[in-house]
Amino acid sequence: MADAAIEAAGLRKSYGDIRALDGIDLTAATGTVLGLLGPNGAGKTTAVRILTTLLRPDGGTARVAGLDVEHEAPELRARIGLAGQYAAVDENLTGAENLEMVGRLYHLPKGEPRRRAAELLERFDLGDAAGRLVRTYSGGMRRRLDLAAALVARPPVLFLDEPTTGLDPRSRLGLWETIEARVAQGTTVLLTTQYLDEADRLADRISVIDRGRVIAAGSSDELKDQVGGERLDVTLESQSDLEVAIAALEAIAAERPTEAAGILRVPLRQRRGAIAEAVRRLDGAGVEINDVALHRPTLDDVFLSLTGKAAERAEENGEGE
């Protein structure tokens, strides 16, 4: 793939007995967002560390912006930006001084670091705090500054390791919008996250990682189809209508609806029009409805389903763990 900005094949990394990466393949086309989804300890950060030249792989190859992570590391570093899980900024410098320092270390032309620092501080809503020491910043402000630092050199490839973990909803949305704006300008982004909604909104392709392996890959819709977890949760006015309601909804259900804690769970064949159809059918059967809600798969659903399946398959093939 000539236009892939990130390309990794068979990456392996072990720490003693622990296999952090057990042969993973990743690809991100230029100008797209690749989401790495997985729980803590799945290997997401290890993958980012290898792709940003912080760590050498034990095996496999990787190219970022067309450059080999092992043999062309110095050139590669000039073309990437990294924002990490913890805000890696100097607390004893001001916001502006932090960004100018990073700009100088990217060896931007004279005058540029200051200009870009001012520009980014404005864009990230830190203009008023530019001259304040970072140790007086809130968590959200630090995270924005950290992301700004990754953007100082306008790198063509951006690595964001759980950029919104621990942020309040407003800061989170702001960060998403910034990332989207960069992608619209042609930046390629590798984003690790524990949140499906984040991957859903930002990522063009998602690789689900568990115990150092890619256990599923595809677009967000493809993954959800695989899980098939979309369902209607119907709360009835009267539990005595339960059997009537189940009979009425069977036609739109992927499998027989079940009842749990007074809520009727209806796995859907297809999401489109499902709510209207369910209401029509229940109304037609004379069942009174208290509430109807569409339940979409969460990371938990996708992940439990995927890891469950993966484990079953391994057992069927007699491979064990």
Add this chain to the structure above:
Amino acid sequence: MIRFRNGISDTLVLAKRSFMRIPRAPDLLLTFTVQPIMFVLLFVYVFGGAISTPGYTYVDYLIPGIIVQTMSFGGFVTALGISEDLKKGLVDRFRSLPMSRSAVLAGRTLADVATNTISLAVMIVVGMIAGFSFSAPAGDVVAGIGLALLYGYAFSWVFAFIGLSSSSPEASQSLGFIVIFPLTFVSSAFVPVSSMPAALRAFAEVNPFTITVNAMRALFLGAPAGNDIWGAVVWSIGIAAVFAALSVARYKRAVAK
């Protein structure tokens, strides 16, 4: 060549960053100004009367020694800073940038030279108020100041290694204290080595602190130098070279804690 020039400019950028921290952290500023004053006064007026230093008043004897001790501890900020950078993920950021691999460490150790210069000036002034006077030609005094800063610079690299090796900023400080503090006392810095028990004395005589303190006394007071001046220079360069190599190698593999 471009690589070399970038290396210098990266180092200066990071030295400035390290130095800017000092006036912004009042506790650190106290360490570099009040602590040397306190030590000079305590030793001169509390211990001074009880220690016999033939040929010199105690304050003349003490000042070169306490300068060497203070210089060798000035680098603790490097250990502290590097350990914090590791803990907070800044080292990850720096290592992902297209900058020189040694600049983070070289920048920190260079900033220590600036702070050590401040401490050195404070100690000389306080020492003179307490009765110290130079009794060597001006050129020798200047060379002595240079030697003190060089020796301090060498220990900044020891502290860089300690900062990269310890598990937390707090641990780096106590580790540095445990390793270096005894070395400074089992030397000619505060008492003549001839007053020590034989085993300690044998150690003190080859201790680089003794050699450097003796060299400083030669350069500040005109004491007989022997090979001590060259010995001190060689020790300084040797310590700096060994610990710089060890530290840079460790930095390249450093991971956030």
